[in-house]
Amino acid sequence: MSLLFLGWTSESRALDAVLGADVNPASEFNTNLFMSRNQAVNIGKDVWGEGIDGGLDLVLSDSRWKINANSRFQNRWYQDDNNLDYFNQLFSVKSQYYFSERAILGMDAQYNMDNTLSTENVADLGYVFTRIPRTTRSISPNWSYVLTEKSRLSLAYTYQDTNYDQQRNLNNVVDSAAHIGSLNLSHQWNEKLQLLGSLNYTSYDLFGRDFESSVRAYPFPFLNGFIVTPATVFIPGVTTTIRTASFMAGFSYNPTESVTLAFSGGGQHNQTTSPENREPITSTVFPFLTDTINSRRISSSSFSEILTASARKKFERSDIGFNYSLSLSPNLQGLLTSYERYNFTGNYKFTPQLSSSLNISLSDQTGSAQASREIFSVRPGINWQWDQNWVLNASYQYTRIDFAASGNLSASSPDSHALYLNIRYLFDKHQF
Incomplete structure (x- = not known):
């Protein structure tokens, strides 16, 4: 998956440095009715998309500290509908300093330029009809301490702000800033x-x-x-x-x-x-x-x-998982919303090259009359790596959304059908 991989060691200062990079061309066919800026849910447009993904990774470390610096990009260009195009960029740094065998001080920072539809699952943060570019910044100092051989204490503070492109904001999505403390x-x-x-x-x-x-x-x-x-x-x-x-x-x-x-x-x-x-x-x-x-x-x-x-x-050739959560947090429109989520995942490997996956999710969101909805989604997929470099990934996603009406789920529920096809070429690794 890496296009370039470098490593060197400075014996005089005991410094280890590793540099890696990867570039992955991709192709996608999408029939998702909800990806267009047109909010008429019964009008869909089949589009072909082409893009390129990749990134750069740098690791620096010695006996007392370690730094991970990453940059990732994910870009798509869709034929006949540039409203779907996106250019996602992510830059992050994670650092750790070992005061002693028991105490570790860390500092994490991230700068992310993405958009709502490419990164949000409708079962997570609310339903949006349009792709809205945004910028998210965060910084998080943290500290962990080994109390005993079996006990560990961790403290963290995070500041994060999110700003949306208001010219593309047709859904009243609000900018936000958050201060988060955890023990x-x-x-x-x-x-x-x-x-x-x-x-x-x-x-x-x-x-x-x-x-x-x-x-x-x-x-x-x-x-x-x-x-x-x-x-x-x-x-x-x-x-x-x-x-x-x-x-x-x-x-x-x-x-x-x-x-x-x-x-x-x-x-x-x-x-x-x-x-x-x-x-x-x-x-x-x-x-x-x-x-x-x-x-x-x-x-x-x-x-x-x-x-x-x-x-x-x-299992020997497969695995299954189930997750349940009940939480309360602001949605993209800034409304305090309760989320009750059920999620089932399964994976099965037919051969070392061919595998399949299944994801089933149900989310019940309760807030104001505009925020309450029930979302059901099923996504089966298949992954085929027919040689060391070429990978084919195909999946189908069905989504049903029932909006609340007068305290009861309304009978009308718009459906979404999407077909994703990605063909990637993975460059060989090179070491110097």
Whole structure:
């Protein structure tokens, strides 16, 4: 998979450096009804896409520290519909410094230019009809300490902000900034059982979009009527803050070498606030006409259960897995949403070159009337590497979405059918 691989060692300073790179051309045929900017869900367009993926990886290390620097890119060009084109770029650095045999200090940073449709699974963060470019930046100092031979403590802080291309934003997706703090504790009870515990605090700032209009209806003092006149109407977006504090406790258990069971449960306190806002408006034609747009202060709090559970089983030529989770977090539109997810995965290897996969997921999202929906998705696939360099990957995805209506799932549910075909060429590795 690597186009270039370099390695050298400086004996005088005990410095190890490894440089690697890979370039993978790809081709794709897509019939997904929801990928076009056209929001008419019954109108789809079959498109061929061509692209190139690749990256550069650098590892530097000595006896006390280690740095991993990576850059990845993923680009696609679709025939007859450039609204689907995307150019994803990712740059990340992870560093570790070993103070002693027990203490490790780390610093992670990431700069990611991607878009909603290429990286979001509809069962994860909400449903979007359009491809919206965005930029995400994050930095995360972290520290871990070995308390005993069987116990480890980890502390981490993360700052992350996300900004969307507002010219392409037709779905009211909001920019955001988050401060995240976490404490994790693990204890190896015996060879088969590990106990886990965590505390987490997150503060989300969700920046509402500005609104601007040139027409305004004013109350008319006579006959209980209204007068419509040109006006300067600019309403800055309101910043909503969502703070969550959670705790979880659980375990990971391996009854045999081929079976893994895990469970964690706890609670989360949620608080949402938005400030009161008053915006004066004056008519540009009749200056004596004035009005005020008020947005009232919102403050609410709640407590919710959070759960995660998983099971894995490995066989001689296959493996299966099941995951369940119950969580609460803001979706792409900035609305606090509850997610209950079920996911089943399976893989089977027919020969060393030919394998198949299956992914089935069900997500129940509960929030406001606009955010509540149930999403079901099935994606079987096949992977064939007929020689050392050529790889063929084909998959089909069916997605059904039921939107909430008056507290019940509506009868109408738009379906999505997508066929993915990727042909990749993997360059030989070279060492110098």
